[in-house]
Amino acid sequence: MGNVTKYDMYLFGEGTHYDIYKKLGAHPGKRGKTSGVYFDVWAPHAKNVWVIGSFNNWNEKKNPMKCLGPNGIYEAFVPAARQGDLYKFLIETESGEMLYKADPYANYAELRPGTASRVTDIEQIRWTDQAWMEKRREHEDVYDQPLSVYEVHMGSWRRHPGSEDDGFYTYREIAPQLTEYVKEMGYTHVELMGIAEYPFDGSWGYQVTGYYAPTSRYGTPEDFAYLVNYLHRHKIGVILDWVPAHFPRDAHGLACFDGTCLYEYADPRKGEHPDWGTKIFDYAKNEVKNFLIGSALLWIEQFHIDGLRVDAVASMLYLDYGKQDGQWVANEYGDNKNLEAIEFFKHLNTLIIGRNPGVMMIAEESTAWPMVTGKAEDGGLNFTYKWNMGWMHDFLDYMKLDPYFRKFNHNRMTFAMSYNYSEKYILVLSHDEVVHLKCSMINKMPGLNEDKFRNLKVGYAFMMGHPGKKLLFMGQDFAQLGEWSEERELDWFLLEKPEHRQIQEFVKELLHIYKKYPSMYHMDDQMEGFEWINANDGDRSIFSFIRRGKTGRNSLLFVCNFTPVARPDYRVGVPKKKQYTLILDSDEARFGGEGRERPAVYKAEKSECDGREFSIAYDLPEYGVAVFKF
Structure with a gap:
């Protein structure tokens, strides 16, 4: 047999x-x-x-x-x-x-x-993460769980100094250090880039040759399982990047596998990406779809991965993605939708989430394709979440502006709420925003040294308060100065400087507040979860809003000042005549602020403001952030 x-x-x-x-x-x-x-x-x-x-x-x-x-x-x-x-x-x-x-x-x-x-x-791998896996199955409604993702490229997170070879940490070596960092900072998940085997370091793992193999750069499959197991035992979820959109032409890989276009579409107008120099999978072939679905299931069921972030979804959905006239061929209805890829996603996502309650399928989809996170039976693609690229572009465009000009661009920060409920979103500041020629997050900020840090702090606070789950790329939580490169480790030495330690402390506080208060994550995609207090204060470039959880207990009021002008007489409307307790003050000395004494509790007064009967007065510093619970 x-x-x-x-x-x-x-x-x-x-x-x-x-x-x-x-x-x-x-x-x-x-x-x-x-x-x-x-x-x-x-x-x-x-x-x-x-x-x-x-x-x-x-x-x-x-x-x-x-x-x-x-x-x-x-x-x-x-x-x-x-x-x-x-x-x-x-x-x-x-x-x-x-x-x-x-x-x-x-x-x-x-x-x-x-x-x-x-x-x-790999059938012989021993796991000891049963408690995590059982809890994952129980939490099949992932939407009302906190999700704050630390995006990591393993080969450049840390490196061994002065070693003869690449200096990479192995999966086993990185496990305790990465776990300790993620736990201390307060992230709930890590998202690992470049795990499926790939030949060229400079592709960061987005041109895959081994869809079933953890890369040998950092050790064996058992070593990789050890890392996942270790993170799970410390209550940290693991998301992997997964690339079913295209594959490289390397002679040993999938291209022209048996002398014919086996894995790729035979017609080069369908089967090749001119911009990337890669091949496109043939989503019409059952065996090719089975190859990709089997790969996704391997990571989730064999390697206990908690979610797949699916790269370049738009390039799969549109037949003319990145192509000029004459470089693509229309579908049977004469338009540019790849009907085979659409069916593939519905099958893939329904199957994976159905077989593995609590697992997430996350789309990196850069267009306004409808119902990416809609149910398959309603015509949606059935992803769990979609990266909110629109929010990211608007946010960065606003943050780069000289504060004087922000008043003319106020709507960039409010626009995302006009479509927030159309999908289930993750707000992302990913590796793509801080690579070659794009500047690090801190160097996108206007002004000189101190102003850059204060701008970034208020930006991060706004992001954390805004509806949507969160993702931040490594190094940005301590204001890495240089752009990210896969060739060297992060500039950890910056943490010897007070301003980098202070911004890291501020991000850590935000992350812990995010996890502590269900109002920050319970109803991201429901109108009851968010309310503007004042979305129109463009002249002062101040945003104020409320986040609510299911129970209404410990709702949070955010006030974010995006200019270097202090507002000692600032007044904000509030929904009820209650006490408002200050839980985050960016002016604290540990965050690099002036450390001025402020009351801990503010009683609402009957004084009309922002169209509301009651309000509180607060001494709002330049680039100040204040968060109150009530």
């Missing part, structure tokens, strides 16, 4: 073999009483296929593979092969060309610049 059965082949042909990663690839096993490794690969247009590797001294003809049936799965059982062996598939095409291909379903790869796959057995 072989490894792959007729039933496996049938399900794969239908695109519904959800455990396909347990069948295709390399799997240690037995034939009769003989131990060895089963190798299986899908190559329907191949003339011949061999498996070659360290177990047969790369002898090209020693281990031929047998075609099991009409859908072109080839299999070989190799008694000499063992865990840790390197291997490739040698594919003879119909034209007689010889292709040396890495295993698309491999769980482990040779360290770059090597391109071979490595035999491993």
Whole structure:
């Protein structure tokens, strides 16, 4: 009996073999009483296929593979092969060309610049995160949970100083340090960039060759599982970047896999991204959809990942994305929607969330495509969340302005609330905003040194108070000065300077307030969760608003001043004649403020303001932030 059965082949042909990663690839096993490794690969247009590797001294003809049936799965059982062996598939095409291909379903790869796959057995990984996994299943309504994400590129978070090689921390080495940092700061999740195996460091992991393999840059699949397990045991969720939009042309990868366009669309107008120089998956082929769905399920079910952030969704939805006239072909209705990709997303998201309650599917979708987070049965794509790129652009455009000109651009900060309830959003300040030539967050701010820090603090406070879950890229929480580069670690030495420690302390306070008060996250996507007190104070560039939770207890009032003008006589309207307790004052000395004494409690007076009967008076400093609970 072989490894792959007729039933496996049938399900794969239908695109519904959800455990396909347990069948295709390399799997240690037995034939009769003989131990060895089963190798299986899908190559329907191949003339011949061999498996070659360290177990047969790369002898090209020693281990031929047998075609099991009409859908072109080839299999070989190799008694000499063992865990840790390197291997490739040698594919003879119909034209007689010889292709040396890495295993698309491999769980482990040779360290770059090597391109071979490595035999491993991820079924043997031991987990001790049962408490986290059970809680995840119980919390299937993720929307009323806090979500503040720390986006991390592992290879440049920290590095070993002066080491001979890359200086990368391994998955095991980084686990305690990253966990301690994330817990202390108050983030709820980490989002890891560049985990699925990829050849070129400069792609940051967005041009994937190993959709089933954690990159070997930082260790083994067991080491990666150790990191996830460690974070879970300390109550930190893990999100991964996942890239089903395109793949690189590298000779050992998926491109022209069996001598034909197997994984990509055959028509280059559908199958190639001119801007990126990459190939586009053929979402019409059941086996290709199965390959991608199997990859997503592997990360979630085998590696216990809590969410996938799906990269470049817009490039999949639009046939003309990044293309000129003549470079794309319309669908059967004559428009630019990729109907196959739309169906793929509905299938993928419904399946993953249905099988794994509490798991999130997050779309990085940069256009106004409707109902990205809408239910599939209503015509939506069924993502859990969508990155709010519109908010990000408006926010950054506003923050870059000289404070004098902000009054003419006041609506940039209020506009996002006009569409806030159309999707379930995450507000993001991601790696893309702080890379080459885009400036770090602190250097986007106007003014000289001290003003830059005060601007950034009020900006972060506004972001934390605004409806939507949160994401911040590493380094921005302590005002990294330089742009991010994958080639070096963050400038941790900046924390020796008081102004960097103070902004980090301020972000930490914001994150802990966010987690502590359900009014900050309970009703992000419901009108009852947010209310403007004054959205129109453009002349003074002050924004005031209320956040509410389901119970109405501990509602929060935010006041944010975006100019260097102090307002000692500032008055803000309030909804009730109650006491208002100051829980965040940006003027505290530990945040770099003047440290002026202020009352802790403010009683509402019967004094009309902002169209309300009651109000409180507060001494609002320049670039001041005040948050009150009531």
